[in-house]
Structures are given as C-alpha cells and as structure tokens.
Amino acid sequence: xxxxxxxxxxxxxxxxxxxxxxxxxxxxxxxxxxxxxxxxxxxxxxxxxxxxxxxxxxxxxxxxxxxxxxxxxxxxxxxxxxxxxxxxxxxxxxxxxxxxxxxxxxxxxxxxxxxxxxxxxxxxxxxxxxxxxxxxxxxxxxxxxxxxxxxxxxxxxxxxxxxxxxxxxxxxxxxxxxxxxxxxxxxxxxxxxxxxxxxxxxxxxxxxxxxxxxxxxxxxxxxxxxxxxxxxxxxxxxxxxxxxxxxxxxxxxxxxxxxxxxxxxxxxxxxxxxxxxxxxxxxxxxxxxxxxxxxxxxxxxxxxxxxxxxxxxxxxxxxxxxxxxxxxxxxxxxxxxxxxxxxxxxxxxxxxxxxxxxxxxxxxxxxxxxxxxxxxxxxxxxxxxxxxxxxxxxxxxxxxxxxxxxxxxxxxxxxxxxxxxxxxxxxxxxxxxxxxxxxxxxxxxxxxxxxxxxxxxxxxxxxxxxxxxxxxxxxxx
Numbered sequence: 001x002x003x004x005x006x007x008x009x010x011x012x013x014x015x016x017x018x019x020x021x022x023x024x025x026x027x028x029x030x031x032x033x034x035x036x037x038x039x040x041x042x043x044x045x046x047x048x049x050x051x052x053x054x055x056x057x058x059x060x061x062x063x064x065x066x067x068x069x070x071x072x073x074x075x076x077x078x079x080x081x082x083x084x085x086x087x088x089x090x091x092x093x094x095x096x097x098x099x100x101x102x103x104x105x106x107x108x109x110x111x112x113x114x115x116x117x118x119x120x121x122x123x124x125x126x127x128x129x130x131x132x133x134x135x136x137x138x139x140x141x142x143x144x145x146x147x148x149x150x151x152x153x154x155x156x157x158x159x160x161x162x163x164x165x166x167x168x169x170x171x172x173x174x175x176x177x178x179x180x181x182x183x184x185x186x187x188x189x190x191x192x193x194x195x196x197x198x199x200x201x202x203x204x205x206x207x208x209x210x211x212x213x214x215x216x217x218x219x220x221x222x223x224x225x226x227x228x229x230x231x232x233x234x235x236x237x238x239x240x241x242x243x244x245x246x247x248x249x250x251x252x253x254x255x256x257x258x259x260x261x262x263x264x265x266x267x268x269x270x271x272x273x274x275x276x277x278x279x280x281x282x283x284x285x286x287x288x289x290x291x292x293x294x295x296x297x298x299x300x301x302x303x304x305x306x307x308x309x310x311x312x313x314x315x316x317x318x319x320x321x322x323x324x325x326x327x328x329x330x331x332x333x334x335x336x337x338x339x340x341x342x343x344x345x346x347x348x349x350x351x352x353x354x355x356x357x358x359x360x361x362x363x364x365x366x367x368x369x370x371x372x373x374x375x376x377x378x379x380x381x382x383x384x385x386x387x388x389x390x391x392x393x394x395x396x397x398x399x400x401x402x403x404x405x406x407x408x409x410x411x412x413x414x415x416x417x418x419x420x421x422x423x424x425x426x427x428x429x430x431x432x433x434x435x436x437x438x439x440x441x442x443x444x445x446x447x448x449x450x451x452x453x454x455x456x457x458x459x460x461x462x463x464x465x466x467x468x469x470x471x472x473x474x475x476x477x
Contacts, residue, residue, distance in 0.1 A: 035237045039086050039287055041067055041318055046293040049086055053318065055304055060316045068319040074099055079107035079278075082313035086287060087321040090114035105277025109311050113284040114321065115248040119204040121256050121274065208285060209251050214242035216286065218264045220306050230299040232289060239296065248285035261307070271307065282311065399457040403465065407449040410469055422446075435476040445472060
C-alpha cells in the first residue's frame with residue numbers, strides 16, 4: 001500500500017470522527033456567572049438581589065435606604081422604619097432577637113424573606129382541651145375557632161388536615177415528636193401546666209413547612225376567586241429546563257395569628273403579616289422571587305409592588321443574615337475577666353496579682369540593668385604608628401629607608417601645595433619663586449634627599465635632614 005493511499009485513508013477517518021463529534025456534541029458559550037444563591041444587595045449575579053435593592057431605592061429614596069453593617073444598631077426610639085432581612089437561612093441570637101422585637105413593638109415594620117427562618121414570636125398560643133387533673137393530658141393549639149370536634153382522635157385530625165391541604169405526607173412526619181417540623185401539635189407536660197409556666201412564645205420555624213415542585217403558583221387573593229394567578233418557574237442555570245426546588249409556606253394550623261398576603265396552592269400562604277405590639281412583622285418564605293434571575297419573568301415588578309405597597313417607611317435598613325449568629329450569643333456569653341471582676345474575692349486576688357507583677361518588673365529591672373562602661377578618650381593612633389615604625393627602622397639600622405619615606409612625603413607635600421613636580425628640570429627655580437626661600441638652601445635639601453640611593457645615613461645626618469625639612473615648612477610661604 002502506497003504512502004499517499006495511507007494518508008488519504010487516515011484523513012478520511014479523521015474527517016468522519018470530526019463530523020460525528022460535531023453532530024453529537026453541541027458547543028455553547030457559557031457566561032462567567034456565579035450561580036450560587038447569595039442574595040447580595042450589591043452583586044449582579046443571577047441569584048443576587050441587585051435589582052431588588054434598586055427598586056427599594058426608587059420606592060423609598062436612595063438617601064433613606066442603607067445597608068446594615070456590624071457596627072450599626074436598630075433605632076428603637078423612633079417609628080415608621082423598615083428592617084429587611086433577605087437570605088435563604090435567617091437566624092438571630094438572643095440579644096439581636098430581643099432588640100429586633102423591641103424595634104418592631106415600638107411601631108416599626110420588619111420583613112423576613114427566607115425559606116428557613118428561626119425567630120421566637122412573643123405571642124401567647126391558644127390553649128384548649130387541657131385536663132389539669134390528668135397527667136397524661138395532651139394540649140393542642142388552634143388559631144381558629146373551628147378546631148376539630150373530636151380532640152381525642154388524633155388520626156381524625158390528621159386526616160382532616162391532609163384533605164384540606166391536598167398533600168400526602170408519610171405518617172412518620174406526624175408522630176408525637178417535639179423534633180419534627182411537620183408536627184402540628186405542641187405538647188405541654190404536667191409540670192408546666194401545674195406551675196402555670198406555660199411557654200408564652202412560639203418558634204416561627206416550627207410553623208413553616210415546604211413542598212417540592214418546579215412551578216410555584218401564587219396570587220394575592222385566595223385561589224377560589226376569579227383572580228389571575230402568577231406562576232414562578234424555577235429553572236436550571238441555562239434557563240431552559242425546569243428544576244425541582246422546595247418552596248416553604250405557612251400551613252393552616254399555625255400556632256399564631258397571621259394575616260395571609262400571598263396565597264399558594266391549597267390555600268396556603270407564602271407571605272403573611274404578624275402584628276407585634278404597635279408594629280408588624282412580614283414573613284415571605286420564597287426569597288427566589290426577589291432575585292435577579294426572577295426579573296426574567298413578567299410578574300417580578302407586580303409582585304414587588306404588591307408586597308411593599310402595604311409597607312410605608314421613612315427609613316429602610318437592609319440586613320444580610322448571618323447563619324452563625326445564633327452560635328455567638330452576646331447576652332449569655334461573658335468573658336473570663338468579666339466573671340472574675342464580678343466576684344469580690346476573685347477581683348481582689350486579680351488586683352493583687354497585677355500589682356505584684358508591676359512591682360516585680362520595676363525592681364527586677366533595676367537589679368538586672370547592665371553597667372554603663374567608661375568611655376576612653378580618643379587617641380591619635382597615627383603618631384603611635386609613626387613612633388613604632390621609626391623605632392623599628394632605628395633598631396634595624398635602616399636609616400636610608402626612613403630617608404626615602406621622608407623624601408616621598410616632602411615631594412608629595414610640595415606637589416599638593418605648590419603644584420610642582422620634583423621631576424621638573426626647573427623644580428628648584430619654581431619652588432624658590434613660590435616659597436620665597438633661598439635657592440641654595442632648597443638645592444642643598446633636594447641633594448640630600450636624592451642621595452639616599454646607595455648611601456648610608458648616620459643618626460646625626462638623619463636628624464640634620466629632618467631639621468632642614470621642618471625648617472623649610474616653617475619658612476615657606
């Protein structure tokens with residue numbers, strides 16, 4: 001088989017493979033977006049709430065809308081304010097919950113928009129069917145007057161609830177368990193009833209249940225009327241396929257009074273109004289309806305206007321819920337120092353320990369301080385060097401080497417002062433003219449300096465030469 005034929009067959013095979021890949025696989029340009037549901041007020045990703053924040057600015061005025069930070073606190077002295085908490089999970093610690101209740105009861109409004117909300121409502125539940133003498137009696141809570149007639153038959157109550165809501169739940173969700181969020185009955189033991197300390201609060205998270213679907217039908221009136229319905233479709237990231245998602249809502253037998261605002265199927269509510277003191281708490285259990293992705297659906301603006309048309313406010317405070325806030329309860333947690341100072345005996349021991357440490361640092365620091373060394377006077381080491389070098393040459397009888405050093409030093413000084421080189425043939429004449437010293441004296445001095453080669457100088461001759469050089473320095477101008 002020839003080479004050209006092999007290349008032709010191989011090219012055909014590769015072409016067939018490429019055609020097959022092109023028919024089977026579809027290449028799409030995926031936008032660089034964050035599809036995590038963060039519901040941030042300042043971000044523009046699909047499941048953030050930038051559009052929601054802009055609509056609030058338009059409705060209440062941008063100067064009246066602010067985002068709450070860690071240092072800002074709720075104003076519990078003024079009225080007609082609105083607090084908004086938007087997130088999938090909304091929870092508070094005891095201190096924040098107490099301040100928020102005081103804020104609402106002072107005549108302000110608050111709205112929680114989340115699918116999982118933990119908040120204690122300071123409302124007394126309605127109690128019926130209590131036998132104070134029977135230790136096995138079970139107390140049921142009903143918000144309306146039309147409670148089931150047979151309180152002893154719990155199965156009949158469950159069956160009636162199933163029929164009204166049109167939903168099928170497993171029997172395991174309706175067992176008498178305090179931990180089940182689907183248990184619509186709260187049980188109070190004999191001790192609480194006998195001591196008259198029945199709980200005067202209701203946990204909001206125990207009153208919300210959920211169902212899973214891809215479409216949420218809702219309206220602002222009950223579905224048995226002739227009003228139009230809105231349909232929210234929860235899509236995948238490509239906005240083409242429907243995605244199943246749990247939607248939270250209030251069930252009919254909630255243990256507190258609430259006024260439904262938005263109705264879902266089976267006459268349940270996804271947004272309700274709860275009166276607290278002089279203010280109102282609004283609870284919306286579907287935060288996705290306020291996300292940026294929900295703006296692709298035509299009802300977004302109608303839904304926003306219907307919800308916030310009922311709330312008037314001069315000031316709006318937006319809050320991002322912290323899912324870990326309940327773990328750090330500022331009202332219950334005290335630092336070790338606060339506990340010590342709160343006990344008189346421990347506080348005196350703490351102050352004594354601090355004073356002892358201060359005294360130890362002061363006196364121990366004085367005992368271990370280093371002695372400051374005596375500073376010696378600076379000396380002229382150059383003279384010591386010259387003296388040592390002269391003594392060395394004198395002991396070795398090397399006067400000629402000293403003469404050469406004296407000569408080099410003399411010529412260097414003349415050159416530096418008078419700018420005359422000793423190799424210049426008119427050296428004597430120029431030096432005489434500049435130094436104003438007799439030419440004969442300069443000639444005699446230069447002759448002795450230049451005769452160092454091959455001649456030995458005695459100590460007397462060395463002294464005479466040194467004196468002549470010093471005399472020249474003194475008389476030269």
